[in-house]
Amino acid sequence: MPRPMPRDQRVAGALIGSAVGDALGAPFDFGPAGQFSARFPTEARGVATEMCGGGSVDREPGEFTDDTQMALLVAASLVERDGLDEADLFDRFRTWLRAGAPDAGNQTRAVLGSGRPWDVAAAEHFARSGHAAGNGSLMRTTPAAIWFARSGTEATMDAARRISALTHGDPSAGEGCAVFHELVRVALDGGDPLAAIPATLELVTPEHRGRWATVLAQDWTPDQATESNGAVWPTLGSAVWALRGASDFATLLRRVIDLGGDTDTVAAVAGGLAGAMLGIAGIPMRWTSVVHGRVPGYADKRWDLADLHALAMTLDGSPTNRHVAARSARIEPREVLPGVWAADLDGARISARDFAVVSLCRTGEPFGHDVQRYAYLTDDDANSELDAVLADVLDDIAALRAEGRPVLVHCHGGASRTGLVLRAWLRRTAGLSAAEATARVLDAWPYLGLWNDSFTAALDRLPRSTGAASG
Numbered sequence: 001m002p003r004p005m006p007r008d009q010r011v012a013g014a015l016i017g018s019a020v021g022d023a024l025g026a027p028f029d030f031g032p033a034g035q036f037s038a039r040f041p042t043e044a045r046g047v048a049t050e051m052c053g054g055g056s057v058d059r060e061p062g063e064f065t066d067d068t069q070m071a072l073l074v075a076a077s078l079v080e081r082d083g084l085d086e087a088d089l090f091d092r093f094r095t096w097l098r099a100g101a102p103d104a105g106n107q108t109r110a111v112l113g114s115g116r117p118w119d120v121a122a123a124e125h126f127a128r129s130g131h132a133a134g135n136g137s138l139m140r141t142t143p144a145a146i147w148f149a150r151s152g153t154e155a156t157m158d159a160a161r162r163i164s165a166l167t168h169g170d171p172s173a174g175e176g177c178a179v180f181h182e183l184v185r186v187a188l189d190g191g192d193p194l195a196a197i198p199a200t201l202e203l204v205t206p207e208h209r210g211r212w213a214t215v216l217a218q219d220w221t222p223d224q225a226t227e228s229n230g231a232v233w234p235t236l237g238s239a240v241w242a243l244r245g246a247s248d249f250a251t252l253l254r255r256v257i258d259l260g261g262d263t264d265t266v267a268a269v270a271g272g273l274a275g276a277m278l279g280i281a282g283i284p285m286r287w288t289s290v291v292h293g294r295v296p297g298y299a300d301k302r303w304d305l306a307d308l309h310a311l312a313m314t315l316d317g318s319p320t321n322r323h324v325a326a327r328s329a330r331i332e333p334r335e336v337l338p339g340v341w342a343a344d345l346d347g348a349r350i351s352a353r354d355f356a357v358v359s360l361c362r363t364g365e366p367f368g369h370d371v372q373r374y375a376y377l378t379d380d381d382a383n384s385e386l387d388a389v390l391a392d393v394l395d396d397i398a399a400l401r402a403e404g405r406p407v408l409v410h411c412h413g414g415a416s417r418t419g420l421v422l423r424a425w426l427r428r429t430a431g432l433s434a435a436e437a438t439a440r441v442l443d444a445w446p447y448l449g450l451w452n453d454s455f456t457a458a459l460d461r462l463p464r465s466t467g468a469a470s471g
Contacts, residue, residue: 003381003382003383003384004190004384005190005279005281005384005385006382006384007188007189007190007316008312008313008316008318009279009280009281009376009384009385010187010188010190010275010276010277010279010280011146011188011276011312011313011315011316012275012279012280012308012309012312012313012376013274013275013276013277013278013279013280013281013282013283014142014145014146014184014187014188014272014273014275014276014312015071015075015142015143015146015272015275015308015311015312015315016275016280016283016288016291016305016308016309016312017249017271017272017273017274017275017276017278017280017283018067018068018071018142018268018269018271018272018275019064019068019071019268019271019291019293019308020253020271020275020283020287020288020291021253021256021264021267021268021269021270021271021272022064022065022067022068022139022264022265022267022268022271023051023059023062023063023064023065023068023264023287023290023291023293024050024051024253024257024267024271024287025253025256025257025263025264025265025266025267025268026055026057026059026063026064026065026263026264027052027053027054027055027059028055028257028260028263029055029056029065029262029263029264030056030260030261030262030263031260031263032260033258033259033260033261034258034260035257035258035260036050036254036257036258036263037254037258039052043250043395044286045286045395045396045398045399045400046399046400046402046403046405047356047370047371047400047403047405049061049286049287049290050286050287051286051287051290051291056103057102057103060292061290062287062290062291062292063292063293064291064292064293064303065103065264065293066101066102066103066104066105067139067140067264067265067268068140068268068293069096069101069293069294069295069296070093070096070108070136070139070140071139071140071141071142071143071268072143072295072303072311073089073092073093073096073140073295073298074089074140074141074143074144074163075143075144075147075311075315076092076298077089077092078143078144078147078315079311079314079315084144084159084162084163086118086119086162086163086166087118087119089163089166090112090118090121090166091118092297093108093112093166093167094112095297095298096295096296096297096298097109097112097113097296098297099296099297099298099299100296101296101297102296105134105136106134107125107134107136107167107168108134108136108167110125110129111125111166111167111168111169112167118166121166121167122165122166122167122168122169123165123169124169125169126168126169126170127169133168133170133172133173133231133232133233134168134173134230134231134232135173135176135229135230135231135232135235135236135262135265135266135269136167136168136173136265137163137164137166137167137168137173137174137177137232138164138173138176138177138180138232138235138236138265138269139235139265139268139269141160141163141164141177141180141181142184142268142272143311143315144156144159144160144163144181145160145180145181145184145185145272145276146184146188146312146315146316147159147315147316148160148181148185149181149184149185149188149189149316150316150317152185153182153185153203156178156181156182156185157178157179157181157182157203158178159181160174160177160178160180160181161174161175161177161178162174163177164176164177168232171205171208172208172211172232172233173232175204175205175208175212176212176232176233176235176236178203178204179197179200179201179204179212179216179236180236180269180272180273182196182200182203183196183197183200183240183273184272184273184276187273187276187277188276188316192277193243193273193276193277194240194243194244197216197240201213201216211233212233214233215233215234215236215237215240216236216237216240218244220237220241221241222234222237222238222241222259225237225238228261228262229259229261229262229265229266230261230262230265235262235265235266235269236269238256238259238266238270239256239266239269239270239273239274240273241255242255242256242270242274243270243273243274243277246274248278248282248388249271249274249275249278249282249283249284250284252270252271252274253267253270253271253274256270278385279384279385280309280376281376281377281383281384281385281386281388281389282385282388284392285373285374285375285376285389285392285393285396286373286396288305288374288376289305289372289373289374291304291305291308292304292305304366305374306322306323306362306364306365307322309323309362310322310323322364323362323363323364324364325345325361325362325363325364325412326412327345327346328344328345328346328347328412328413328414329344329346329413330344330346330347330350331343331344331346331347331414331447332347333347333348333351333352333355333408334444334445335406336422336441336444336445337422337425337426337441337444339401339406339407340397340401340406340407340409340422340425341355341406341407341408341409342408342409342410342414342418342422342445342447343408343409343410343414343418344410344411344412344413344414344415344418344447345361345363345410345411345412345413345414347410347414348367348408348410349363349367351367351369351408353368353369353370354405354406355369355371355405355406355407355408356369356370356371356372356373356400356405356406356407356408357369357371357372357373357407357408357410358372358373358375358393358396358397358407358408358409358410358421359372359373359374359375359410359411360375360377360393360409360410360411360417360418360421361377361379361410361411361412361417362374371400371405373393373396375389375392375393376389377389377393377411377417379411379416379417379452380452380454381452381453381454383454386454386455386458387458387461387462390420390421390424390458390462393421393424394421394424394425394428397409397421397425398428398429409421409422413447413449414445414447415447415448415449416449416450416451416452416455417455418445418447418448419441419445419447419448419449419450419455420452420455420458420459422441422445422448423437423438423441423459424437424458424459424462426440426441427459427462427463427464427465428462428463428464428465429465430465431464431465432464433464434456434459434460434462437459438450438459
C-alpha cells in the first residue's frame with residue numbers, strides 16, 4: 001500500500017517546482033515551439049543538465065527570473081506582515097522595479113512606474129489601455145496559494161484576486177489566479193486538482209466563467225488558444241493541459257517549454273501546480289540542486305534550494321529557518337565500489353573538489369564542489385516517492401560515472417541512506433540480489449546501517465541488471 005505523501009513535501013514541491021520551472025524555461029523564452037527538445041532530445045543528467053542558463057538576460061544555469069523574484073516579494077510580505085498587506089506588497093514591487101529588474105513585464109512596469117497609489121494604479125491603467133490580462137500576476141502567486149490554502153476556498157480565492165489587482169486591473173487575471181489558488185489548495189490537501197476544476201469554475205464570477213471553462217476543458221489544447229501564452233488564459237490552460245498529459249514532473253516541464261513563447265512563466269505556473277501534486281521528491285534533483293537567484297532591491301540575499309525549502313514551510317504555518325547541519329563524525333571518503341565513494345556529512349564536505357557529490361541529507365551550506373546534487377530522502381518511513389527518488393539518484397550516478405567523474409555518496413552519518421544507494425547501485429550494475437549487495441557493501445563499508453525496513457523493501461523492489469558493473 002503506497003504511503004500518503006506528507007503535506008510538507010507537497011508544499012515544498014509547489015514553491016520549489018515553480019522556481020525550477022521558471023529557471024528551466026528562461027533560456028527558451030519567446031523562442032519557437034520545440035526548442036527545448038531540439039536542444040535536449042534526451043535527459044541531460046551529467047555535469048551539464050537542461051538547466052543551461054543564457055537567454056535574453058544571459059542568466060546562470062538554474063537562475064530564476066522576475067517570475068520567482070516577484071513571488072519571493074509576495075512571500076516576504078505575507079510572512080513579515082503576517083497576512084496580506086496590499087500597500088506593503090505594492091511598495092515592495094516598486095522597490096524591486098526601481099532597483100533595475102531587467103525583465104519586468106510591460107504591464108507590470110507601467111503600473112508600478114506610474115507613481116499612482118497602490119489602490120488605483122492598476123485600475124487606472126486598465127481604464128486607459130483596456131489591456132491588463134497578462135500572466136504577470138499568475139506567475140508570482142504560488143507563495144500566496146500556499147499561505148492561504150489553510151484558510152479554505154473562499155479566503156484563498158479572494159486573496160488571489162486582491163493580489164492580482166495590484167498590477168492587473170482586468171478581473172480576468174484575478175479569476176485565473178483564484179482558480180490556480182484553489183487547485184493548489186486541493187493538491188496540498190492530497191486531492192486531485194484536475195477533478196476539482198468543475199467545482200472551481202462554479203466559483204468564478206459569471207461574466208468570466210465561460211472563457212475560463214473553455215481553456216480548462218478536458219479536450220482543450222494550446223493550439224486552440226486565441227491569444228499568445230503571454231496572456232493569462234492560455235498560460236493556466238497550458239499548465240493544466242500539460243498536467244493532464246504527463247505522468248511525471250520532467251515530462252510536464254518538457255511539454256510546456258516546448259510550446260515556445262512565454263516559456264519561463266508557463267513553466268513556473270505548471271511547475272507550481274505539478275509540484276503541489278507530485279511533491280518535492282518528484283522533481284529531478286539535477287534541477288532542484290542548482291535553482292537560485294537574487295531579488296533586485298533586496299539583492300544582499302542569494303536564494304537557493306535550502307532557502308526556498310525553509311520559506312515553503314514558513315508559508316504553510318511552520319516558521320522555519322535555513323537548515324544548519326549538525327556536525328558528523330567526519331568519516332573520510334572511501335572508494336566502496338569502482339568509481340563510487342562514500343563518506344558521512346563532514347567527510348564529504350572536506351572532500352576533494354573533483355568529486356561529483358550526491359547528498360542524501362540536508363547539508364546547510366553547499367560544499368563548494370562543481371557538482372553537488374541534493375536528493376530528497378529522509379531516514380524514516382515517510383518517503384512516499386522512495387522508488388522514484390532512488391531511480392533519480394541511480395540515473396544521475398550512471399550519467400556522472402559515464403563522463404568519468406568519481407561520485408561521492410553521503411548522508412549525515414554515512415549509514416542508512418548512503419548504504420541504500422550503494423546497495424541499489426550494485427543491484428542495478430552488477431546484477432546482485434539484495435542480500436548479495438548488502439553483504440558486499442558491508443564488507444567494504446562497515447558503517448552500513450540496516451535499521452530502515454522501508455529501505456530494505458525498496459531495495460527488494462529494485463530491478464537488478466544482468467550486465468557488468470559500471471566503472
